[in-house]
Amino acid sequence: MLGEKPTGRKCLGMDGLVKEGSETMQESYRDEVMDAAIIGAAQKVEHYEIAGYGTVRTFAELMGEDEHVSLLEQTLEEEKNADQTLTSLSEEINSQAEEGEGESEGRETSKERKSTSRRAA
Numbered sequence: 001m002l003g004e005k006p007t008g009r010k011c012l013g014m015d016g017l018v019k020e021g022s023e024t025m026q027e028s029y030r031d032e033v034m035d036a037a038i039i040g041a042a043q044k045v046e047h048y049e050i051a052g053y054g055t056v057r058t059f060a061e062l063m064g065e066d067e068h069v070s071l072l073e074q075t076l077e078e079e080k081n082a083d084q085t086l087t088s089l090s091e092e093i094n095s096q097a098e099e100g101e102g103e104s105e106g107r108e109t110s111k112e113r114k115s116t117s118r119r120a121a
């Protein structure tokens, strides 16, 4: 639409977030803790996307590209909705993860305890 070739560089930030999420999935957390950890990792991705789309939306505004502003705002809203959905899920799942804390005492690492005591943003 802008007459430009749609190329770019590999996004190192997103690549890191995806790797971090993959590492999380290699952990031996019990199910509820794993779900809470995956939600946290997914929210990092959503927040990164929100920052990216918000930035290019603002650039499009500055350039007077109204049609692009509209499309980018649509995508930005989708990312915000995905983040909100994850927050809603975390409210129940983080509690489940916390409730099971005593049941598997001695088996979890302090790393797991930390991840369950925080509620996703």
Ligand SMILES: [Fe+2]
Pocket (backbone or CB within 6 Å): 045, 046, 049, 079, 082
């Ligand atoms: Fe997303």
